Amino acid sequence: MAALAGTLVVLGGAGAIVGGILSDMGLLPGDSMELAWQAPIDRGAAAYGNGDWLVGDTVVRSRYDAVTAFDAGSGQRRWEYAVPGRDEICAVSKAADGSVALLAHGEKAKADADGEVEQGGGCATVTALDLTSGQELWHTRRAPGTGELTAEPDLVATGGGLAVLRDADDDWQYEPSEHRRSLRGDQALRAFDLRTGTPRWKAAVAEGCVPHRVAAAARQVVAVLVCERTELTLAAFDLADGKQRWTVPLDRRSVDPGADVTFLSADPPVVRVVAAETSGLRAYLAFGPDGRPRGRVEFDGDAGKIGEYEPARVAVDGDGGRLLAVTSTRCRKWQCDQVVAFDLSDGRELWRTALHDQDEGLALRPAGDRVTVLVDRGLKQSRKEGLYVLDAATGDEKDRRSYSQDVDHGKPVADLIVHGDLVIAAQSGEGVRPFAAYRPW
Numbered sequence: 001m002a003a004l005a006g007t008l009v010v011l012g013g014a015g016a017i018v019g020g021i022l023s024d025m026g027l028l029p030g031d032s033m034e035l036a037w038q039a040p041i042d043r044g045a046a047a048y049g050n051g052d053w054l055v056g057d058t059v060v061r062s063r064y065d066a067v068t069a070f071d072a073g074s075g076q077r078r079w080e081y082a083v084p085g086r087d088e089i090c091a092v093s094k095a096a097d098g099s100v101a102l103l104a105h106g107e108k109a110k111a112d113a114d115g116e117v118e119q120g121g122g123c124a125t126v127t128a129l130d131l132t133s134g135q136e137l138w139h140t141r142r143a144p145g146t147g148e149l150t151a152e153p154d155l156v157a158t159g160g161g162l163a164v165l166r167d168a169d170d171d172w173q174y175e176p177s178e179h180r181r182s183l184r185g186d187q188a189l190r191a192f193d194l195r196t197g198t199p200r201w202k203a204a205v206a207e208g209c210v211p212h213r214v215a216a217a218a219r220q221v222v223a224v225l226v227c228e229r230t231e232l233t234l235a236a237f238d239l240a241d242g243k244q245r246w247t248v249p250l251d252r253r254s255v256d257p258g259a260d261v262t263f264l265s266a267d268p269p270v271v272r273v274v275a276a277e278t279s280g281l282r283a284y285l286a287f288g289p290d291g292r293p294r295g296r297v298e299f300d301g302d303a304g305k306i307g308e309y310e311p312a313r314v315a316v317d318g319d320g321g322r323l324l325a326v327t328s329t330r331c332r333k334w335q336c337d338q339v340v341a342f343d344l345s346d347g348r349e350l351w352r353t354a355l356h357d358q359d360e361g362l363a364l365r366p367a368g369d370r371v372t373v374l375v376d377r378g379l380k381q382s383r384k385e386g387l388y389v390l391d392a393a394t395g396d397e398k399d400r401r402s403y404s405q406d407v408d409h410g411k412p413v414a415d416l417i418v419h420g421d422l423v424i425a426a427q428s429g430e431g432v433r434p435f436a437a438y439r440p441w
Contacts, residue, residue: 008214031438031441032403032440033387033402033438033440034438034439034440036075037074037075038435039075039434042063042429042433043433045063045422045428045430046063046064047150047429048062048089049064049088050064050151051093051101052414052417052426052428053131054417054419055096055099055132056075057071058071058131059417059419059424059435060131061426061428062092063089063434065083065088067089067129068080072422073422075219079134081129081134083103084436087107088105088106088127089103089105090123090150090151091103091151094215096131096158097159097161100128100194100195101129101131101178102127102165103126103127103129103156104142104156104161106149108149121144122144124141125139125141126139126140126142127139128192129422138192139197140165142165142190148416153262154166154215157215158216159215159216160217160218160219161239162193162194162218163193163194164189164191164198165192166213177418186204189237191242201241201242201244203221203243203244204243204244205224209225209228209233210227210229212224212226213262214263215265215266215269216266217265217267220267220371221242222263224250225247230254230257232250232255232257232357233250234248234249234271240301245429248287248292251273251285251293252293255280256276256280258276258345259275259280259281261277264284264316265320267320268287268289268294268298268316268320270284270285271284272288274299274309283299286344293346294344294346295323295347296347297325302349303338303342305328305329311414312413312414312415313363313364316325316344318366318367320344320351320376321344321345322366322392323341324340324341325340326337326338326339326364327340337355337360337375339352339355339361339388339390341365341392346391350395351394353390354398355429357434358377359375359377361373362375362385362408363416364416365418366392369388369391369393370391372389372418373387374386374387375387375409376408377402384406385403385406385408387399387401387402401440403438407425407438408425408427412427413425413426424436
């Protein structure tokens with residue numbers, strides 16, 4: 001009995017040591033996240049055609065050659081849609097309205113036997129895809145650019161039961177002025193019934209203006225226009241007939257048409273602007289329902305620096321009242337990250353929550369009254385990634401967990417999806433897993 005008692009003491013001590021180690025790693029039950037499932041590694045991916053959506057209990061990813069759906073709970077593959085012929089997907093709608101998303105695709109330029117490049121068809125077809133079944137609903141043609149396929153943001157959009165596409169030369173900003181083409185103003189922006197493909201309207205834009213980016217929501221369609229090749233403006237169009245409601249300069253200072261501009265939100269309209277010159281405008285700009293400028297959030301401000309090309313680290317909340325961003329500052333000898341909420345009505349800071357130690361924010365996702373933030377634990381290799389859950393109204397920390405595995409594998413996280421108690425990291429590119437789902441443990 002004495003020997004047995006000694007054994008129990010030793011085992012108890014070992015258990016305490018193991019428990020202490022797990023505690024230091026943040027991996028005790030109730031404080032951790034474990035892998036639920038992960039998709040196979042992507043091979044031969046391209047820099048264009050990438051996107052992801054959550055529809056019901058299905059997560060869907062797009063890459064240049066196909067769209068694939070997985071059961072969100074188990075990871076089992078449900079369906080796959082391959083674009084026809086030699087076409088490749090060049091752009092997708094950021095959102096799915098109901099269960100329908102849009103794909104823009106076309107034939108890529110190829111080299112012949114002598115090494116001469118043959119002209120491709122360009123991004124010439126738009127297809128509506130039902131994401132619950134993988135069935136093509138309809139397709140239509142559009143006027144493509146030069147035939148080169150590149151990542152083309154905000155080319156197509158869904159919202160308010162409409163499919164909206166900009167029908168103009170994709171490459172105007174790269175062409176010499178004498179070679180630039182543009183369509184008539186009443187041909188350049190078109191809308192269709194999202195489920196049937198029935199043409200609904202063609203928007204008339206001002207003479208000399210070309211749609212450059214498009215977004216849609218339940219109440220309106222918005223577009224960034226390039227006018228006279230010298231100025232960027234923002235315009236809104238009526239869902240019912242496409243009539244222009246208003247148009248305003250993108251900024252009180254003229255914005256160079258060579259700036260990189262994308263939509264973060266259609267309602268309220270929020271655009272991201274990265275000027276071509278280093279001294280130019282770099283900010284998120286918000287507008288009211290009548291087009292009046294509202295909040296402005298600079299990329300480099302008092303709340304820290306927002307990455308210019310890190311879309312997963314910035315989001316507009318569900319009510320459209322706040323911009324949420326992971327910002328970075330210098331503290332002590334390394335970079336420190338924090339999550340900051342800005343009021344889109346005037347750009348002021350609402351709250352700021354510092355991440356612990358050297359935690360680096362990889363992606364965030366607002367949902368309801370909470371904000372989920374995926375972080376990299378930096379030099380604490382034993383702790384891998386971590387997860388914060390913050391109160392959306394105050395920034396107060398509600399929960400914090402650790403992962404036992406590396407989630408991002410050193411590559412950018414494209415999106416963070418929250419489905420029930422599952423947190424799903426989405427990535428795109430060569431050698432990554434499109435989805436990796438984790439659950440509390």
